[in-house]
Each structure stands twice: as structure tokens, then as C-alpha cells.
Amino acid sequence: MGMxxxxxxxxxxxxxxxxxxxxxxxxxxxxxxxxxxxxxxxxPEEGLKSLGMGMSPGLLVFILLFPYFYFSYRSxxxxxxxxxxxxxxxx
Numbered sequence: 587m588g589m590x591x592x593x594x595x596x597x598x599x600x601x602x603x604x605x606x607x608x609x610x611x612x613x614x615x616x617x618x619x620x621x622x623x624x625x626x627x628x629x630p631e632e633g634l635k636s637l638g639m640g641m642s643p644g645l646l647v648f649i650l651l652f653p654y655f656y657f658s659y660r661s662x663x664x665x666x667x668x669x670x671x672x673x674x675x676x677x
Contacts, residue, residue, distance in 0.1 A: 590620070 588603040598620035
């Protein structure tokens with residue numbers, strides 16, 4: 587199980603499979619392009635930089651509204667699935 591990240595065209599950019607700590611670094615296990623195994627290392631300095639990125643108003647609003655976005659997305663997926671099932675000819 588992992589988190590899949592997509593490109594704007596819908597193709598898989600990366601699949602994050604896990605995070606572990608190694609001394610003072612974080613190691614993210616991922617599949618680049620969904621196929622190439624790769625470990626990404628985050629040092630304390632780079633981690634501190636990410637906190638600055640994470641304090642953007644856009645990200646904070648996304649986190650606060652995440653339950654709405656999640657349930658809206660799930661509802662949209664169910665509607666599409668029901669519409670495609672209704673379009674299939676019955677045999």
C-alpha cells in the first residue's frame with residue numbers, strides 16, 4: 587500500500603511506499619514513474635525548508651477543507667461509476 591502521485595495528464599509520477607528514519611535523516615521509499623525503485627533522503631536542513639513551504643495559505647486551506655474535498659471526490663467517483671454501469675447494455 588502506498589500513496590500514488592500523478593502528473594497533470596493522469597499518468598503515475600511516483601508511488602511512495604514508506605518512510606523510515608535513519609539517524610538524523612528521513613528516507614522515503616518510492617517507485618519513480620511507478621516502476622523504478624528509489625530511496626529519497628531528506629536531511630534536517632531540507633526538512634526545515636519544507637516547513638516553510640508547508641506554511642503557505644493554499645496548503646493550510648487545503649488541510650482545513652480536506653474532509654470536504656475527500657467526500658466530494660468520493661461522491662464524484664460513485665456518480666461516474668453509476669453512470670458508466672447504467673450505460674452498459676444488458677445482455
